Amino acid sequence: MLEQILALLPQVIFDGFVLGFVYAMVALGYTMVYGVLELINFAHSEIFMIGAVVGVEVFRYLAPHVGNGFLLLLLALLLGGAIAGLTAILVERFAYRPLRKRGTTNRLVPLITAIGVSFILQDLVRLIEGLWHNEFFLRMRTVEDLEGSVSLFGGAIFAQTKSFVLMGVSILMLLGLTYLVNRTKLGVAIRAVAQDLSTASLMGIDPDRIISRTFLIGGSLGGVAGVLFALQYTTITPYVGFLPGLKAFTAAVLGGIGNIPGAMLGGLVLGQLENFFGTYLPILTNGNFGTEYKDVVAFLILILILLLRPQGLLGQVVKEKV
């Protein structure tokens, strides 16, 4: 049994990273919005989905015109990030801001709104894609440049160009975000608003604007993740965001919600866990419990961690606001 596990392990870890980086990028959107508004932005999984759909459409329409696959991907990433970010801003503007202005103290209200927005976006995209192409399943067009593959470590890892691209882009985005949050004025303002919204406004910061920017940044990251997800796993639907979204949120909680490095770590950990158990559960349980339990394991681990360490892996203990 151990032999069986070890033979595949390099491959499983590699694939775990691919999935983990997707989760990490999506998790950042959850964690940033949560940091600023203490809101679980359920609709973020649909922002991710919109990014993926934009990616598919860019490939569909531009592949015949753009010869270079990497350039094409760059265009898809830019457009996917932009449109997803824009959607996130619109969602904030028209669904969440009115609630904030009314000064609702009930925390269920924005959460339920977020669920509603999520449903609306799913079906709107479905409607649009249905009328546009009469397709429910959207398939990412295959582009030669990105499809190459290599064997690493004497065949222990089989890796595709697009997997490397995915990881490379993710790392760049994560570094960029870290820089932005820690080293720029906007970043300091975002952190200030997250820590104390009303005092931040006494500094001359317009909280609405910063919140909008936060949604833009988180949304763009989610959109980029969506494009990369579609590229990697090739087929998407308007409902594709739900599970990755749920897992990315889990990742954010795992890492300590509101905590940016935590979200990255949580994403990577969850990606590894999911791939590990997805691959090995049948071996580990002698075929009694199969791949289908991989999400169950992921959730149970989440609960376990929340019980043992409620603030998450990297989170700090925050006193409840009274």
Place this chain on the structure above:
Amino acid sequence: MSLLELRGVHTYYGHIHALKGVSLKVEEGEIVTLIGSNGAGKSTTLRTISGLVKPRQGEVLFQGRPIHRLPAHQIVALGVGHVPEGRRIFPRLTVEENLEIGAYLETDRKVVQERKDQVFALFPRLYERRGQKGGTLSGGEQQMLAIGRALMQNPRILLMDEPSMGLAPVLVDFIFETIQKLNQEGKTILLVEQNARLALQIAHRGYVLATGEITLFGPARELAQNPEVQKAYLGEG
């Protein structure tokens, strides 16, 4: 024209009628203090001025211009600095970041650096602690940081809410000296204090607030002599 004027301001928190027609004036170059017991509406007055709560009735004029409909961040831009009650330092920003965020509206990096130098000159302790997270500072240091942060805006008027709260006597003296110093350098200050004795000592004029209404006002020295004030707020008589 007064620098700041409130005319018949009514403010509500939900159903609670917190300010019931407050009117007051602050002239350029003054220290004006607002004294009163807990829950009298002192903080609410400051919060109303800086736009954190909106008055339901009445108006707030800054340099003759109504500002009570503006959002807080725009009022700041006009030159109203607010040192909030309980300091409200950003706990996970460093001291330096806290100061820089104070100068959020200033785009010239050179000016920001100059002001930072001035603040550090005023509070050398902050310079020593500049890389530390705000949440790890002691109470006195946090108060310095809160004042320094407001100064970074280079405000025309500084609203200070209970700067002495929870501090050791030595530090209280230091803070009040600093306030006087700032005033001598030309800053106009509206000071809210529990410690009425000290406040009346350094202020030019004072207002007494009780359950949302101004009950007495006048030059600080006269107020300090007023038997009612002495009885209620100075613990004498």
Place this chain on the structure above:
Amino acid sequence: MRKIGLLVAGVAALGMALGQANVIKIATQSPLSGPQAALGEQIKLGAELAVEEAKAKFKALGFDLVLVPYDDQANPDVGVANANRIINDPDILGVVGHLNSGVAIPSSEVYARVGLVMVSPANTNPRVTDRRLPNVNRICGRDDVQGPVGAEYAFNNLKVKNVFVIHDKTAYGQGLAEEFRKRLEALGGKAVAFVGTEEQSNFVPIINQIRGARPTPELIYFGGIYSQIGPFLKQLRERGLKTRLMGGDGLDSSEFLRLAGAQNAAGTYYTTVAGPVSAFPKAKAVAERFKQKFGKDMEGFGIYAYDSANVILTALEAAIKAAGGKKPTREQVAQEVRKVKMEGLTGAIEFDDKGDNKKAKYFVMQVASTGNWADNKLIRTIEMAAPGAR
């Protein structure tokens, strides 16, 4: 007041569609939206064509014939809810459907309450007819034959011993995969794994399992629907695994080509209970009419739905005659359906006492490399009676 006016006017249009005399309706139930819409739509359109073509004949008998399509969304809850609506429309005298056995089984219990006849073009799970409901019939084959047919072809013709078996965790997919495995192992082969998954996008863990499986599988069998098998196959091939793939009738849709990529799909084997147009010489002309009318190619389930609808229409005609030209009851129609002996596009149709077609056809197919679903190679056709109820 204005609100009230709007309300009345806004929904008023609804009423117009309801309530006409001497109408006979045939309902279809199949997924018209969502993941399996491509197959479901073939069922609807096949039945629609048959109904359109019979309109004149029924007009002569004094009835307006109407097709009412229902969307069961491949979901048993929706199917049952629709069924409850269907049985309360007294004009509906027959149902063509469903696609998914998991939906057909509970829905048919509802039809059974009023004796409404259902003729299925696609439900292959044995339990559909093994419950011996008098109103439930199917013209297609069963998974307890389809699975073994696949297993025998794999073992005897492809000379495959070790098979990695996957299913989609639905009543259909899991049932089919189990039948396949049973026969394979009876023949002396081995299922190196038997894995279920609801996953729609990330098949990497399963692909890694295939990579690590010992003994190395020579074939992958996937009991499921094209929407899942397509992306799975694409990811499998992208990762350099060349293992051959076999599936059941759930794979039988041109959408499979699009999702898997024509190159990847080429060479895939599948069994089906609804053969292609090329398997039925008589279907050619109908398929042309289909293409002309709907702008789409007629695929297997379209043909079977066409035949299913015609079974009902034939029975209806007989029942109308027996009732002296009046509208027959649902029970009468259901009884007539069991008596039907006709030559459909797909061959002879005649039901046994459970409602299975006495001789159903099973096809082994291979996906062509031309990128055109209609070019798929028909490897063999097997005609077989349904096994007795267990």
Place this chain on the structure above:
Amino acid sequence: MSALSLLLSLAYLGLAFLAPGALANLFGLGALAAAAFLRLSPNLRTLNLALLTLAFTVGLVRSGNTLGLIGLVGILVALTTLPRVPTWIRAALGLAILLISVPLAGFANTFVFELGIQIGIYAAMALGLNVVVGMAGLLDLGYAAFFAVGAYTWAIFGSQQAKNFMAGNFPLPGEYIYPFMLIAIATTALTGLLIGLPALRLRGDYLAIVTLGLGEVVRILANNLDHPINFTNGPQGITPIQRPPIDWFRELMAAMGVRLDQTTDYQLFFYLLVLLMIGLVVLVNVNLANSRFGRAWVAIREDEIAARSMGIPLLPTKLLAFMTGAAFSGVMGVIFAAQRTFVSPESFTLLASITILGMVILGGMGSIPGAILGAAALTILNLDVLKTFSEFVRTSLPQIPSQVDPAKYERLVFGLILVLMMIFRPEGLIPEKRHKAEMEEA
């Protein structure tokens, strides 16, 4: 105004007799709106409502058009919410609608029974979720899991399924369903305890996500526990499931002069059973709301820290709310399994949980009549209105592309309901009194 309203009602009564159908019923809905919203004297309004009850009943019986059912629901809402209607009128008309009008309509169109049963099942569950979300303020996004546990509790033992893992004579006879309702209360409450014990320690919005996750876990278990031991029969689902024997009911009805046939006997029986259950559930709900626990829940909802400082033990109190809500849904699960004679994991998805949540939100968090109205509105919308509309579009306007088919967009409709309610009427259609006060305050 008064004359106009009365005239409209009378006109509808006439229409219902002479030209029953969708159009007449639409007209009736207009008349109902007039009776409810125009400024009328209490007596006249009462008279009007009584007239309309009669008219909708006639309309339903003569045409079987389910728009009439919407009218009856509307009258029930009017009876609960309109001021200055004498209590005995409310009670009498309400009972007449539930016990006479709906069954009569059901004989004309058994789909009315089906709707009534589904509304009832969902209403009871909405009332259960109302305890959790509305009263105690705990957002549970995996509520359908309890429904599943209840349904499977009976499904497994009320069918051959149990033979797979234990010796005994299965299926159990149908009358065992009654004790199994109690057993289901126990199993679901136990599940509530198992889920709640870890989940309820967490901060508010973590709870939402954890319950969502655990709801999925229960569905995944139902879908996969056919292996290694076959408990749930996996995706194949369990069928047939025993129904309670109802010979006594048939005889009773025959004695009352009601003739039942194969298609209506169980439908009427389950309809009445569900009504009875709702009655019980409402009773429990009202008592709970006014009990020590009810007050503790509200205290926790309003301010957890204050509640704790008042000496309310947080975890046990929350757990109790969680388990109570779970138990309601468990009982209804048993009835659901028996009525459908089939269960499969696909009935217990996230969408089901969100639908029930939507019912609570639509009606008004914490409000008992609200939860029932929410259940009625969403069930009718989902099962009837959207589908009828789709049929209409498909048959009458075939040129409209099938991608726009309204029945496909139930998520969109739910989403819009949730968002619009939260933005414009967060207190719901029939607000709880306590909630209403707060919302006005804010």
